[in-house]
Amino acid sequence: MEPTNVHDPEYYHKVVDCQYACPAHTPVPEYIRLIAAEKYTEAYMVNWESNVFPGVLGRTCDRPCEPACRRGRVDEEPVAICRLKRVAADNKGDITHLLPKIPIKGNGKRIALIGAGPASLTVARDLAPLGYEIHVFDEQIKGGGMMRSQIPSFRLPESVLDEEVNNILNLGIHQHFKTYVSSLNSVLDDGYDAVFIGTGAPRGRDLSNLPGRAEGQANIHVGIEWLASVAFEHTKQIGKKVIVLGGGNTAMDCCRTSRRLGGEEVKVVVRSPFSEMRASPWEKEDAQHEDIPILDNHVPVSFVSENGKLKGMTFEKVHAVYDEKGKRSLVPTGEPHAFIEADNVLVAIGQENYFPWIERDLGIEFDKWEMPSVNSLTFQSTNEKVFFGGDAALGPKNVITAVAQGHSAAVSIDLYCQGKSLDVRPNPFTNLVSQKMGIHEWSYDSIVTNDDRFVVPQAEKVLTLKDRKKEVELGFDKLVGFKEAERCLNCDIQTVFTENRCIECDACMDVCPTDCITFTTNGTEEDLRTRLMAPSLRLAQDLLVSDTLAATGRVMVKDEDVCLHCGLCAERCPTSAWDMQKFFYNTTKAHHGCGQH
Amino acid sequence: MTYVRPTFRHPDLPKNNINFTKKDYEGALSTLCAGCGHDSISGAIAQACFELSVEPHRIAKLSGIGCSSKTPAYFLGNSHGFNTVHGRMPSVATGAYLANRDLLYFGVSGDGDSASIGMGQFVHAIRRNLNMVYLVMNNGCYGLTKGQDSATADNGSKSKAGSVNPFNAIDLVGLSMELGATFVARSFSGDKAQLIPLIKAAIKHPGFAFIDVISPCVTFNNNVGSTKSYDYVREHIEATSTVDFVPIMEEITADYEDGKEITLHDGSALQLQKLHQGWNPEDKLSAMIALQNAKDKGEILTGLVYIDPNTNALHDVLQTTQTPLNILKEDILCPGIDALEALNESLR
Ligand SMILES: Cc1cc2nc3c(=O)[nH]c(=O)nc-3n(C[C@H](O)[C@H](O)[C@H](O)COP(=O)(O)OP(=O)(O)OC[C@H]3O[C@@H](n4cnc5c(N)ncnc54)[C@H](O)[C@@H]3O)c2cc1C
Ligand SMILES: Cc1ncc(C[n+]2csc(CCOP(=O)(O)OP(=O)(O)O)c2C)c(N)n1
Ligand code: SF4
Ligand code: SF4
Ligand code: SF4
Ligand SMILES: [Mg+2]
Numbered sequence: 001m002e003p004t005n006v007h008d009p010e011y012y013h014k015v016v017d018c019q020y021a022c023p024a025h026t027p028v029p030e031y032i033r034l035i036a037a038e039k040y041t042e043a044y045m046v047n048w049e050s051n052v053f054p055g056v057l058g059r060t061c062d063r064p065c066e067p068a069c070r071r072g073r074v075d076e077e078p079v080a081i082c083r084l085k086r087v088a089a090d091n092k093g094d095i096t097h098l099l100p101k102i103p104i105k106g107n108g109k110r111i112a113l114i115g116a117g118p119a120s121l122t123v124a125r126d127l128a129p130l131g132y133e134i135h136v137f138d139e140q141i142k143g144g145g146m147m148r149s150q151i152p153s154f155r156l157p158e159s160v161l162d163e164e165v166n167n168i169l170n171l172g173i174h175q176h177f178k179t180y181v182s183s184l185n186s187v188l189d190d191g192y193d194a195v196f197i198g199t200g201a202p203r204g205r206d207l208s209n210l211p212g213r214a215e216g217q218a219n220i221h222v223g224i225e226w227l228a229s230v231a232f233e234h235t236k237q238i239g240k241k242v243i244v245l246g247g248g249n250t251a252m253d254c255c256r257t258s259r260r261l262g263g264e265e266v267k268v269v270v271r272s273p274f275s276e277m278r279a280s281p282w283e284k285e286d287a288q289h290e291d292i293p294i295l296d297n298h299v300p301v302s303f304v305s306e307n308g309k310l311k312g313m314t315f316e317k318v319h320a321v322y323d324e325k326g327k328r329s330l331v332p333t334g335e336p337h338a339f340i341e342a343d344n345v346l347v348a349i350g351q352e353n354y355f356p357w358i359e360r361d362l363g364i365e366f367d368k369w370e371m372p373s374v375n376s377l378t379f380q381s382t383n384e385k386v387f388f389g390g391d392a393a394l395g396p397k398n399v400i401t402a403v404a405q406g407h408s409a410a411v412s413i414d415l416y417c418q419g420k421s422l423d424v425r426p427n428p429f430t431n432l433v434s435q436k437m438g439i440h441e442w443s444y445d446s447i448v449t450n451d452d453r454f455v456v457p458q459a460e461k462v463l464t465l466k467d468r469k470k471e472v473e474l475g476f477d478k479l480v481g482f483k484e485a486e487r488c489l490n491c492d493i494q495t496v497f498t499e500n501r502c503i504e505c506d507a508c509m510d511v512c513p514t515d516c517i518t519f520t521t522n523g524t525e526e527d528l529r530t531r532l533m534a535p536s537l538r539l540a541q542d543l544l545v546s547d548t549l550a551a552t553g554r555v556m557v558k559d560e561d562v563c564l565h566c567g568l569c570a571e572r573c574p575t576s577a578w579d580m581q582k583f584f585y586n587t588t589k590a591h592h593g594c595g596q597h
Numbered sequence: 598m599t600y601v602r603p604t605f606r607h608p609d610l611p612k613n614n615i616n617f618t619k620k621d622y623e624g625a626l627s628t629l630c631a632g633c634g635h636d637s638i639s640g641a642i643a644q645a646c647f648e649l650s651v652e653p654h655r656i657a658k659l660s661g662i663g664c665s666s667k668t669p670a671y672f673l674g675n676s677h678g679f680n681t682v683h684g685r686m687p688s689v690a691t692g693a694y695l696a697n698r699d700l701l702y703f704g705v706s707g708d709g710d711s712a713s714i715g716m717g718q719f720v721h722a723i724r725r726n727l728n729m730v731y732l733v734m735n736n737g738c739y740g741l742t743k744g745q746d747s748a749t750a751d752n753g754s755k756s757k758a759g760s761v762n763p764f765n766a767i768d769l770v771g772l773s774m775e776l777g778a779t780f781v782a783r784s785f786s787g788d789k790a791q792l793i794p795l796i797k798a799a800i801k802h803p804g805f806a807f808i809d810v811i812s813p814c815v816t817f818n819n820n821v822g823s824t825k826s827y828d829y830v831r832e833h834i835e836a837t838s839t840v841d842f843v844p845i846m847e848e849i850t851a852d853y854e855d856g857k858e859i860t861l862h863d864g865s866a867l868q869l870q871k872l873h874q875g876w877n878p879e880d881k882l883s884a885m886i887a888l889q890n891a892k893d894k895g896e897i898l899t900g901l902v903y904i905d906p907n908t909n910a911l912h913d914v915l916q917t918t919q920t921p922l923n924i925l926k927e928d929i930l931c932p933g934i935d936a937l938e939a940l941n942e943s944l945r
Contacts (some may be wrong), residue, residue: 074605440600449602504787505632505815505825510640514607515619534607551831552787563602571600574632574815 001525001555003547006496009430012562012583014542015560016492017028018519019080021068023404025428025587026050028065028081028490034487035087038478043161045098051584052122052403053147053170055160057471058083060151062280062398073538074514074562077453079516080476081130095167100129100591102172107131109417112192116136117145118399119390120198121168123413126590128171130414133469139180141232143169145200147389147399149228150250152257187383190574193587194413197372198389198406201396203354206347207245212303216345219310220303223254223348225258230257230468239343242266243313245300245346247277252284254346255292260468260496267340268294269313271330273320286472290461299330299393301337312341351396362386364390369397378422379409387413405524412592426588435493435580442580444493446567449486485491490565494583497556499546501577504554508569508578509533514562518568522548522555614650622647623642624674629669635665635734639672641789642703642732646673647846651667659694659702661715662684664709664741665734665812666903672702684715687722691911692720693726698912700801702729709739712767723805728910730799730806732787733769736814737825745816748827755822757855757890767798770886770902771888773807779882779908780806783899785830786813791900794867803862804908813898829832834892837876837900838869846869861906869901878904 004011014020018028027046034043048055061082069078073573113120115275116138118328124134139204143165147156161515169175178286181187186431187195194357204222213220225245229235243264244255247270268287270277274296284294298315318330353371363383365373372381374388381388389409391400399476412422435443457474464470476484495516509517515534522528526544529536536543541561548555570578604618618841621644627636646656653675660666662683677700681689704722709734711719722731737750746754749769750762777853784792790808799806801807809831813819818853819826824833840878845864859878868876876887884903891898917927918925 074608103775320736415879448605450604457621503632503819504829505813506637506640506787506789507632511602511626511638513603513605515610535609535611535833537609551827562605564605568600568602572631572636573625 001522001528001544001545002421004544006544008583009428011542012076012432012492012494012584013428013432013496015068015563016583016585017068018065018079019492019585022051022065023401024051024407025404025585026065027492027584027586029490031083031489032079032084032485032488033490035084036445038482038483040088040091041093041095041098044092044095045230047085049087049589050094052125052406053118053164053399054085055089055164056147057400058082058084058089060147060157061085061367061400063577064400067134070562071487071490075452075487080453080456080484083456083473083476084481084485085567086475087478087485090475091478097168100125100171102128105132106130109193110135110191110412112137112187112190112195112364114184115145115196115199115390115392116140116143116177116449117198117200117390118147118400119392119402119406119409120196121146121165122403123196123198123389123410124173125132125168125408126410127169127413129591131418134173135527136169136175136179137176137179137187139178139179140175143175143177145198148233148251150218150224152227152231152253154256154260154472155253157469157471160376166410182357184386190361192196192385193417194309194385194387196389196413196597197392198388198390198402199229199355199392201351201353202210203346205350207349210302212305215305215308216303216310219343220345220347221434222348223250224345224351224447227257231263233284235261237262238297240264241341243340243341243342243344244268244346244348246350247272247279247296248348248350249279249283250341250351251346251348252279252287253429254348256290258272258344258346259292259465263344266292268292269298269300269315269340270294270296271299271318273297275322276328288577290465294338297330298338304339309347312339312343313345313427314339321449322366328391351391352394353395376393377408377425378412379405380412395512405560407587411588420582426592428588431582431584432494432581435582440571442493444490444580444582445486446490446493446565448489448564448566449483451483451487453487454480454484491563491578492583492585493508493565493567495544495558495563495565495569496579496581497544497546497558498577498579499549499556501575502546502556503575504549504551505574507572507574511568511572513566513568516558516562516563518558518559519552519554520557520558521553526564527567528557532557535558536561600626603718616655617647619643619647619652619716621653621675622673624669624671627671627673629664629683630816632815633664633740634647634736634755634810634814635668636671637786637789638732638734638792638810638812639668641792642796643672644789645793645800648793649797649800650926651800653702654871655699655701656703658703658705659690661707661710662708662741663707663739664814665705665736666710667741668734669705680937682711684713686710686715690722690727690729691945693731694911694919695922698728701929702727702938703800704729704731706731706733707731708735708747708749708769709742712769720772720776721806723773725911726779726804726908726914728775728804728912730796731765732796732807732808732810732813732904734814735769735825736818736913737774738814740814740817748833751824754824755820757817757820758865759902768888768892769807769809770914771885774885774903778903779808779905781903782807782901783897785811785834785897785899786867787827787831788834788899790874791836791840794840795901797842798840798867801861801865802865802904802906802908802931803932804910811899830897833895833897835873835896835898836871837873837878837887837902838871840901841868841870842866843868843936859904859906863880867901867904871899875886878902900904902927
């Protein structure tokens with residue numbers, strides 16, 4: 001192999017598995033260390049800079065970082081990255097003086113943001129400090145989008161959401177709430193320099209053609225509409241027996257909300273096998289904990305009403321069969337149909353985008369699924385003035401993806417308004433600094449603790465089921481937060497190798513607890529992976545390969561996969577050929593301007 | 598102070614035939630100087646025992662005094678160990694071996710420990726042919742006492758302070774052959790590919806197996822002008838052959854036209870390739886000539902030097918009981934007055 005190019009910022013970035021997996025590339029180990037040092041405000045701001053809604057995300061994030069976390073490969077479970085974010089948010093001090101200042105004199109450019117969900121709010125935050133005049137339009141009464149209308153208060157208290165939404169709106173944003181935009185053309189006519197569309201995926205799928213649907217209408221609701229109506233307090237109760245159709249997170253929120261509005265026998269009924277449900281494992285656990293059974297392999301057949309009143313539903317029982325390509329089909333078991341009683345049915349089987357208000361003659365191309373064609377890097381549409389982001393751009397995902405896309409779109413809008421090319425993206429900000437303080441001393445906690453992942457305590461069920469606004473999770477206290485923070489392996493403290501210092505004494509190879517380091521003759525990557533000290537099975541994890549070593553002509557190969565970042569290699573190296581260096585990586589946001597941090 | 602070894606290991610570590618991973622053969626974290634050759638040898642010993650699937654509790658580690666003699670703390674943490682006084686490891690080994698022939702004896706010593714203070718002990722251990730591995734971590738100095746020249750330092754080798762050694766070196770390899778050792782090898786701490794198979798073969802050898810391992814002392818003897826530095830050894834090293842250890846029952850796949858296969862006592866084999874000119878490991882004379890030739894050319898000859906796989910170790914010579922003394926029952930140990938009288942009678 002060629003020597004690894006460690007000057008490519010993406011090389012070390014990829015070693016920080018959590019940060020790399022985070023759509024917004026939040027510097028996770030950096031904020032985790034700050035939490036361990038009780039610097040909650042600083043930890044919060046590191047988050048705020050990257051993901052804009054640390055308090056919200058510390059409770060609700062889909063956390064793609066956690067399955068990626070290196071700790072999960074050497075220990076039973078990954079670091080509780082998401083819930084540590086909440087520790088920072090819960091314990092932070094006043095941050096008002098740390099928020100960006102808005103220039104007194106604007107830059108003369110006006111931007112319209114349609115929808116006030118996380119995508120639009122991110123664009124607003126990134127552009128307002130640059131002097132843009134930002135106008136945000138939303139049909140709802142307050143900002144937050146689905147964070148407000150969909151995510152139930154028992155998972156995300158309104159006060160937490162309000163605080164973080166207001167931190168942005170207070171940056172001099174012109175707010176147009178209770179304003180449904182019914183024509184993009186008229187917005188464009190108002191002479192904005194650019195328009196950002198962050199209207200989400202607002203339409204819930206229904207089972208319109210299922211027999212009995214029309215007759216049961218009064219007691220059948222589309223999940224996301226029902227959740228919004230609960231959030232805005234139009235709906236305050238539900239029947240005792242409830243069926244929730246669907247296996248995603250929306251279904252989990254519907255069933256748990258039902259339990260709080262009077263539902264006593266609430267059942268989730270889903271077509272697919274339990275293990276293939278789209279809901280996150282923790283969401284399923286929380287639902288089951290609230291005495292909600294999940295019946296899998298049941299395909300809806302009909303709604304059953306008697307005398308105009310809904311009585312329940314019938315289902316066909318199926319089992320999953322897979323062909324050679326692994327494609328699944330659900331095959332009936334032949335058992336008689338099951339009838340399940342219900343006073344209400346909530347249909348939570350997915351959401352869709354919906355753009356009836358965008359005229360089709362504005363130069364914005366739509367594909368056969370009625371989705372706008374959007375550049376997935378710049379988020380520009382085929383009308384150069386119009387940008388998309390969040391669920392509206394590439395279909396429904398989650399808050400952190402909406403934020404990440406908002407950042408990218410903001411960079412694009414800023415470049416566009418300056419007449420620059422959108423394809424020349426600003427480089428990330430990076431920095432690499434030695435952590436050596438002395439013999440056996442590093443400026444980070446290099447000791448690897450053995451604690452298992454700590455469980456987040458929950459409020460008692462008898463209390464939470466009575467009040468839909470009572471938050472279920474209590475969050476880690478400071479001490480447990482510290483211990484959980486100490487589980488982090490500090491993957492951003494990189495093992496940096498300088499070949500011309502190495503005398504090939506093998507000390508690093510011998511001491512490495514996880515057999516990361518091998519000195520051997522060079523070869524192709526495929527060949528090298530068979531000749532390392534330990535099996536090298538995770539191909540997505542890079543090999544760090546040195547230049548040819550002077551004394552023996554061999555190379556040093558380090559498999560980054562399960563490096564504990566313990567620093568023992570650097571401790572045992574007599575010549576400091578290894579050093580532990582902190583790599584800081586931050587994607588450049590629009591408000592950084594030319595890229596300084 | 599952050600010098601603590603994590604307990605996590607690679608999740609896919611292979612297991613040996615008795616279901617142990619390498620972790621089961623580790624010792625405490627070394628406190629020797631960073632980069633010491635001794636640590637690398639410790640790693641090789643642990644690796645060899647892992648690969649041979651030796652049960653850790655069947656091994657007894659024995660050593661004297663010195664940095665080298667400290668190393669048994671840093672490997673095979675689940676084995677027995679005895680740290681004797683300086684140079685006296687062979688006596689303790691003799692006693693232990695006579696008392697319990699069932700354990701695998703692994704002696705670790707230094708050039709000071711064996712070639713100076715313990716020389717008298719060392720030669721008798723060879724002469725008596727204890728069934729043990731005797732490994733010298735040879736750094737040409739007294740590392741533990743701050744690097745004074747040892748008796749294996751080469752004539753003309755320069756110390757870190759600049760003084761030149763005026764005495765001839767004792768060559769422990771030549772000496773052991775002269776004294777009748779039946780397994781003699783030399784290696785280098787920086788060449789695990791050679792060292793590990795040699796250690797495995799030495800463990801399998803049924804008599805005294807001697808390995809002299811050149812092991813640079815990074816702190817006191819790794820300077821320019823020293824003949825035991827990493828650089829000097831790498832520049833002057835010459836191998837008798839490449840060595841591969843083939844366990845019993847495993848098919849030998851490589852072809853070895855320019856090589857040789859030596860079947861060891863238990864059926865495992867040493868496979869040697871690229872044999873040094875005129876050298877035959879089973880012919881002592883050729884081995885001594887090869888050694889002398891290398892010395893004349895200023896080369897450091899490593900690899901297997903001499904082997905006689907069929908050897909009679911001390912227990913065989915003395916025809917002692919097959920049973921370790923600690924499990925011999927009283928009726929056998931103390932056969933009674935009649936047996937004593939019969940014995941006395943036979944001596945009259
Ligand atoms: C039940 C449910 C639970 C969820 N839970 C989570 C979770 O726990 N974690 C997570 O990360 N994600 C979760 N999500 C997904 C997440 O809420 C969305 O991915 C995210 O909010 C998308 O952000 P956005 O900015 O693209 O748009 P949205 O948040 O959807 O906001 C769009 C806004 O645009 C407004 N709007 C739309 N059209 C118009 C118009 N024509 N004129 C004016 N205003 C308009 C809407 O009123 C809305 O306020 C959940 C989704 C649902 C349905
Ligand atoms: C009876 C006795 N004499 C002297 C010493 C001092 N002493 C300790 S270690 C050592 C030399 C060790 O040299 P070596 O065996 O080569 O070990 P190294 O440290 O080089 O590995 C000496 C002389 C001692 N401990 N005991
Ligand atoms: S151990 Fe810490 S730095 Fe490493 S991936 Fe997990 S959270 Fe990130
Ligand atoms: S920091 Fe060094 S010693 Fe520790 S696991 Fe990584 S490579 Fe191994
Ligand atoms: S410990 Fe240092 S000098 Fe020794 S092999 Fe490793 S990198 Fe090279
Ligand atoms: Mg010595």
